[in-house]
Amino acid sequence: LMLNEDAAHACVTDLGKLGVVQFTDLNTGQTAFQRRYVSQIKRCDELERKIRYFQAEIKKFNMNLASAGNVDGFLDETVTGLTGAKLLDRLENALEEHEKELLQMNSLSAQLTKEYNEKVELQQTLMKSQEFFEEDMTELRERGMVGAPGQFQAGGNLLDARGDSDMRFSYVTGVVKREDKARFERMLFRATRGNCYVKFAEIEHAIDDPATGTLMYKNAFAIFFKSQAIESKIAKICDAFSASRYRVPDIEDVAERNRLLDEVSTD
Known part of the structure; x- marks a missing residue:
């Protein structure tokens, strides 16, 4: 499958939604830090860290978390002009804001x-x-x-x-x-x-x-x-x-x- 680099992200996103494609790693000899898209991987890892932090806080206060739907529904969300890269940016901004608010509240609660x-x-x-x-x-x-x-x-x-x-x-x-x-x-x-x-x-x-x-x-x-x-x-x-x-x-x-x-x- 030969793709233009500019269209690669959008094409891989669409293929991922189908759930019928398995990708083969052709760079098994490279470490995670040697790969071209290591910065995007780091961003995803940071998003996962923040989500795990939210989960830990919810568990600590014995709160019941309402389901926000499934992953497929989230990915199929139609927003005009929202590509995979922009979706990642939106997630980063939203989670960063929520984490900042939660850290401030925890700090105030600990002080009180x-x-x-x-x-x-x-x-x-x-x-x-x-x-x-x-x-x-x-x-x-x-x-x-x-x-x-x-x-x-x-x-x-x-x-x-x-x-x-x-x-x-x-x-x-x-x-x-x-x-x-x-x-x-x-x-x-x-x-x-x-x-x-x-x-x-x-x-x-x-x-x-x-x-x-x-x-x-x-x-x-x-x-x-x-x-x-x-x-x-x-x-x-x-x-x-x-x-x-x-x-x-x-x-x-x-x-x-x-x-x-x-x-x-x-x-």
């Missing part, structure tokens, strides 16, 4: 989900840390990490025992994945050689992961220690476990704690 999760985690950290402070002060005093009652200093994360630096301690609060709790605690113990006190509390409700869309269960934690060198180690371990850290007011700063709780509860 992240901000919401941070509010929920901060709220839970405030509530659980209050329980930590109230329930575990006796044990902390027995460990020598806290001074006598009434010696907390507001306005920071250090609780001072009348200027005695040996009785001063700091704390870090935040949330970590529940599945990482045991490894997280072991790593803290090894890194600080046991010179810290860790307390966990489960967060009852699952939190949506904006990156994967899956639900995760997390634990709130509070880590008490008395050395700035230990604090830097704790920060590195938190980063390694992707644990979120949140600053909370001291136990005696009730007004600030209530203000933060009201703020995250009403947003």
